[in-house]
Amino acid sequence: xxxxxxxxxxxxxxxxxxxAVALALAHEGVNVGITGRNEENLRxxxxxxxxxxxxxxxxxxxxxxxxxxQKGIAELVSQLGGVEILxxxxxxxxxxxxxxxxxxxxxxVIKTNLFxxxxxxxxxxxxxxxxxxxxxxxxxxxxxxxxxxxxxxYAASKAAVISLSQSMMAEWRKHNIRVITLTPSTIASDMxxxxxxxxxxxxxxxxxxDFAEWVRDILKxxxxxxxxxxxxxxSNP
Ligand SMILES: NC(=O)c1ccc[n+]([C@@H]2O[C@H](COP(=O)([O-])OP(=O)(O)OC[C@H]3O[C@@H](n4cnc5c(N)ncnc54)[C@H](OP(=O)(O)O)[C@@H]3O)[C@@H](O)[C@H]2O)c1
Numbered sequence: 001x002x003x004x005x006x007x008x009x010x011x012x013x014x015x016x017x018x019x020a021v022a023l024a025l026a027h028e029g030v031n032v033g034i035t036g037r038n039e040e041n042l043r044x045x046x047x048x049x050x051x052x053x054x055x056x057x058x059x060x061x062x063x064x065x066x067x068x069x070q071k072g073i074a075e076l077v078s079q080l081g082g083v084e085i086l087x088x089x090x091x092x093x094x095x096x097x098x099x100x101x102x103x104x105x106x107x108x109v110i111k112t113n114l115f116x117x118x119x120x121x122x123x124x125x126x127x128x129x130x131x132x133x134x135x136x137x138x139x140x141x142x143x144x145x146x147x148x149x150x151x152x153x154y155a156a157s158k159a160a161v162i163s164l165s166q167s168m169m170a171e172w173r174k175h176n177i178r179v180i181t182l183t184p185s186t187i188a189s190d191m192x193x194x195x196x197x198x199x200x201x202x203x204x205x206x207x208x209x210d211f212a213e214w215v216r217d218i219l220k221x222x223x224x225x226x227x228x229x230x231x232x233x234x235s236n237p
Contacts, residue, residue, distance in 0.1 A: 001220050004029030007055075007080040009073060011063055011120050012090030014041030016189040017139070020208035021087050022049060024216045031055035033076035033083075036090065037062055055080055063090045063116030064108070073123035084131065085219060086124045088117045089139045091157075093191040095150045106153040113157035114164065121168060125177075134177040135219055138165040142185045142231060158183075162229075169228060178226045180218060185233040187211050198237070206234045 008025050012018035013034025019041075022032045026049045034049075035058065036042050042058035049056035057079040059072035077083045091113045094105050117138055128134025143151055144158025162181055169179035186192050188200035188207050198205045211232065218227045 001222055003085075003220055005031070006084045007031045007033070007077075007082045008085035008087065009033045009035065009076055009080075009083055009120075009124065010087040010089055011035045011116065013087075014038055014045050014058075016191065017184075017187060017208045017211050018087065018089040019045050020212035021089065021215050023052070024209070024212035025085070025219075026052040026054045026056070028216060028220075029054060030085065031080045033057050033059065033080050035059045035061060035063070035072055035076070062112075063120060064111040066115075066119045069116075069119040070123050073120065077124075077127055082131070083124050083127050084134055086120060086134070086136045087139070087215065088120050088136060090116055090120075091139065091191075093154050093195055095154065095195050097150055098152050101153060109153035110157050110160070113154070114160045117161050118164060125172065128177050129172075129175045132176050133223075134172075134175070135180065136168065136172075136177060137180045137182060137215060137218070138168070140165065140181055140183050142183050142233075145183055145231075166228075169226075173226070176223070178223070180227055181229045182215070183229065183231045184211055185231065186237070204234060204237050206232065 008030050010018045010022045013022040014036040031054045046056045046058050061068035061072040140161040141158040143155040144162045147155040165181040186197045192198050193200050
């Protein structure tokens with residue numbers, strides 16, 4: 001399917017996986033609004049996106065604040081002229097043992113990764129429902145399929161995102177909104193390198209561009225086709 005001229009919002013689009021997806025969509029002629037907390041990253045990325053000849057804008061907010069999410073998304077929709085695609089990507093990956101991680105950090109991971117996805121989806125839903133078309137890509141993780149040591153908050157948040165996303169799909173399909181739950185394995189980014197999960201070696205480990213191509217291709221499927229769930233792994237890390 002040709003997705004040129006559609007309007008996408010990518011949360012956490014100023015760096016990492018979100019930035020790579022924003023660029024891949026802009027290469028297809030999609031107008032892209034990006035969000036995050038770091039304004040400098042957002043401004044620089046918008047400049048790169050505009051160089052590709054598409055409309056682009058940014059909004060600064062933290063995804064764990066519902067009113068700010070609603071306001072920021074509404075501003076982006078108005079600047080782009082609509083929203084047909086949401087990439088629910090913003091997230092944090094604090095690692096630490098159950099014993100050592102403070103309950104404040106634990107709560108922050110859940111607030112950001114789970115509530116952030118919920119708030120952003122609720123903010124775009126009225127526009128998609130009214131138009132009778134939409135695509136929402138919720139970025140979970142293989143960590144959400146199975147818990148593991150030193151990742152209790154992160155894995156629990158992503159397990160909840162998988163479940164939330166499946167409920168969203170069940171409720172919103174009838175409005176021609178495709179809800180796509182993705183569970184990527186380790187991809188080189190600030191998050192995975194800081195957590196010590198990979199050294200980021202491009203010869204061995206998935207790169208943000210690989211993830212972005214995958215998302216782009218899923219979105220280009222004919223609208224009668226919905227990739228409901230998917231995982232991506234490095235071939236031989
Ligand atoms: N990399 C991996 O191995 C991997 C594997 C599976 C799933 N994932 C998931 O992929 C997504 C992107 O991760 P990444 O690897 O690209 O991580 P990253 O490089 O650390 O980037 C995280 C992004 O999320 C944004 N963000 C974080 N907290 C935010 C908040 N409270 N409000 C608004 N934006 C916030 C950041 O923007 P600002 O800095 O501007 O706030 C940044 O753009 C996450 O959901 C992550 O869990 C990653």
